Amino acid sequence: MLSSEDLSYGMIRFNLKLVLLLLCAAVVIVTLSLWTRCGEVVLANRGRKNSGQAAEWDTGNKKLPNGQDTYGGEVVEHGGNSDLQGYEEIECNINGEHSIGCRKEGGEIYLPFSFLQKYFEVYGKLATYDGYERFEWSHSYSKVYYPKGKYDPRGVFMYFENYNVEVRDRVKCVSATEGVPVSTQWESQGYYYPTQIAQFGLSHYSKNLTEPEPRRTVLEDAESDLLAHWVVPNGAALSRILDPRTGSHVVQFSSPDSVTSGISLKLDHVLDFVLSLNFVFTINSSFTVVLQSREKRDQIFHLHYICSDLLISAQDQYVYHGIGHCEHTQPWRRLTRDLVVDLHKGLAYQNKPKRKLSRSKLKVVGLTFRGSGQLDNLTLSTSEHLSQFYDAAQWLVLHQDASTGGWPNPVRRRVAPGMADLEPGWYSAMGQGHALSVLARAYHHSGGDTSYLHSALAGLRPFEVASSAGGVLARFLGHIPWYEEYPTQPASFVLNGFIYALLGLYDLGVVAPSASQQATQLFRQGMVSLKQLLLLYDTGSGTTYDLRHFMLGIAPNLARWDYHATHVNQLLLLATIDHDPLLTATAERWIGYMSGKKAPHN
């Protein structure tokens, strides 16, 4: 058996998921206000100052000093009461612009949620539990991750254990040549996007630390004749030999084109769908995995892995992934494939729905090798996160521009009207930073493999080069340094990408302190900038995604709630390594915005 990546190491498990307290009791807010119906009565003017109107009064909701209404005591009588007294239709005129149908009941006006949700962009749903139905109102839809301890660059990255980069729609497939995702976000034919590849690596690194040890079934390791029962047709051959290059036993096979059925293995394997193997193939060899639906036995899929530069192709139940050029003189390669992902990408390639073919509804029924070559350590596992992490790390080492240290983005990108397009080849401070986070972990986890360290150190260079000169460094008003997720002209000052860049710099500085004083210096400089500019993103009820409004004189580009939550999560994480109260106080205020709180007005 060839030695593979060390799989036994200390596992740190974070369960960052918040337990959502479901409230079980309800309160009736009794509106006792007097009500005058003559002419024009001011119903609600609280918070209004300098008003010229005389009659201002409060409808009198019971509010506790801590801002929460009482609950837990009284319970509303639910349902049944369908003929409430004095309930009538009334027109609501909205800002003198249009009208909607409202309801009036005594001294209260009721407005329809279908109006409110559009007007304020809030969220709501009916939910039934504990025996009755209620309506759940949400100001936002995103999640805050509270760090459980000080951020450790050797541990989980942010909360990326929750990410599944490769299943995203904008991932065309995971390249079987490179083992990393291919993006279609800005170019439909697909391209290698360093930021996404790094996120793929970071998510697998993090999952490896948080998920249970995977189940692994070794199908073949060539150490015993008993393990796999290969079907070897006439004209084909299979033998277990000692590989002189590695000193390990391996399987040697040969099945020429004339033997169409190939050398095969019949399987009936459920639940674990990550296939891995070591191999050396001769030219034009291939192997095929056969999947079957557990519900509809006639639904059979063939995942072909062929010696080709093809990315992905598919027709009907046949999916093709290219594993690159094969040559028997090549060194041993390791391939890790999530078969379900590969199937889903093949279906998506044909715009076919994939939902019905979930992991639990499939099984692996066969494996076939064609051509000739050697293989070893053929395994089906629940997951192989570390292998996939190292695929990403390896990709970064191999695809870095040696002269600049950058990982080029090979697509044209328009960030905002009024900004010059980014031409293919641009670097992203976020991509660079994410790469540093991957490489720092690979350097640490590999026990000091300097190829990762050298790549990471080279990756610092674009941080020192102006974004106008091919680097990622912008300066706010010509002075305050900022690492640009998108090195636009004029600068865009995207917040979340900047903080991801800071995390990468921090990671490298911690994991290789003596080698990368530059990383630490760039991190510290960036933290000063962050604290100086942070409040420019604060709208008093949310955040902006960038500073395009300031740079271009246009409307602010408000951050949708998931980006806002990312800002919050990033600040909370930074606050574990930098105790400036600005970070915590800002994060707490920004959390409040997610449930409708606002900064005070004068």
Place this chain on the structure above:
Amino acid sequence: MLSSEDLSYGMIRFNLKLVLLLLCAAVVIVTLSLWTRCGEVVLANRGRKNSGQAAEWDTGNKKLPNGQDTYGGEVVEHGGNSDLQGYEEIECNINGEHSIGCRKEGGEIYLPFSFLQKYFEVYGKLATYDGYERFEWSHSYSKVYYPKGKYDPRGVFMYFENYNVEVRDRVKCVSATEGVPVSTQWESQGYYYPTQIAQFGLSHYSKNLTEPEPRRTVLEDAESDLLAHWVVPNGAALSRILDPRTGSHVVQFSSPDSVTSGISLKLDHVLDFVLSLNFVFTINSSFTVVLQSREKRDQIFHLHYICSDLLISAQDQYVYHGIGHCEHTQPWRRLTRDLVVDLHKGLAYQNKPKRKLSRSKLKVVGLTFRGSGQLDNLTLSTSEHLSQFYDAAQWLVLHQDASTGGWPNPVRRRVAPGMADLEPGWYSAMGQGHALSVLARAYHHSGGDTSYLHSALAGLRPFEVASSAGGVLARFLGHIPWYEEYPTQPASFVLNGFIYALLGLYDLGVVAPSASQQATQLFRQGMVSLKQLLLLYDTGSGTTYDLRHFMLGIAPNLARWDYHATHVNQLLLLATIDHDPLLTATAERWIGYMSGKKAPHN
């Protein structure tokens, strides 16, 4: 008759008031959505991206492409229908934090306005017209003034013809010595606040241009014995003489202390309550105006104007204003008093309500002079705006610091926690700018009185001195110049005060172009700064009042709607003299915020 200020000049009347279109018809928004009641149904998720939830659907309100719902056609059936089918109570859980009582009717949830108005700080009132009642929802409460033409520094200032500075609660009184308001805003004993005095002047200048010509009744001009029927008791004397100093006929009177009733005039004068006269009094002389309620004839008030430095004092129906030290050698003085304002301030001094004593419910029933002296041009008018304007202009000329050109604010001021207090004597760019606006108009209106011009030119000096060194000039990040309403350390960058300063600079530059190239240069420099920093105030749903959040790392100080409207009005005004589309586009977006529109999110 002494010559007084020229009262006949071209009157420009602006009616900037917007005609609010009252909508007469209404529309029923029919919610036809299908509704599933099992377990948990997503009711509203529009605008939500990257949501993990599967079932997203629209409740289906009819919306026209222009963002306005249809109206004008169908009319809701109002009232009467008090037993709508299927209407029931339901609990609404708000952000998992508290619960309120809602209503459910078919596929729609109705939320109570009493909750919404607090949660979102919106406004609403019931209004009945055209025979039925409706509910009027307002996102904001302030008013936008659309300029009718290019701003002219010789004309109305902004929309200040709508201001009544002296009636504000924070005005203690109008000084009878200076003819200008005394503020209690930041110090309860009262002080002269240059910004307020200038606003007083600007409002009267503007009213003079927009209001109808006042009605004037001359009670005494000494040109004829027939005009006023003075009651002259034994021991007192009154004669009409030629004043050698002015060559005009004047009244000379003498009524020693022993004659307690003084020399008096019985009047029965309604509607016009602005008293003006020219006078020279000997020491300890005084005069009294007697007001009577037209409804309750026993309600009589005595307004005493006494030779004293007293600001204001009052007890019961006696109100005292000091007209300063009197000496028969003094030059002729002119006094203009709004008697109703003086009465109201006397009542407010005693914390008595003043509402029942409006202009229409009072009359002037008598005038009494005591001591000795000369008087002329005793008049009751609807208004004497120009006299009051010149009182303000004169005050500014007389109370400017000759060495610095500043109008000192004699109070300590705390702008924000985290900023050093402003120590008494600080200058305000807004106060300086307002003073320039007053003095430029006085210079223009007086036909070139250089005392106003010289004062204005000196008033430019603090704009060139750093706010840290006693001036009003701050620099954003050390570079971008900004004229500080409050010259705080660190700088506060108040927006509306800065723009008022710009208007003052513009006014002076236009009215005296050759003399004040410095004003024009300061204006242009400020406009560059304004355009550069303007978007920092844009929150995507409103504006901030200042940049304290950026300077102090704290929550933004959101502008309440009337300040937001001021920002809008200022931009609209500037857009008439600078056609940079940034100003108009920003103003239009900010107007949208006032009816609930928001900048887009990503």
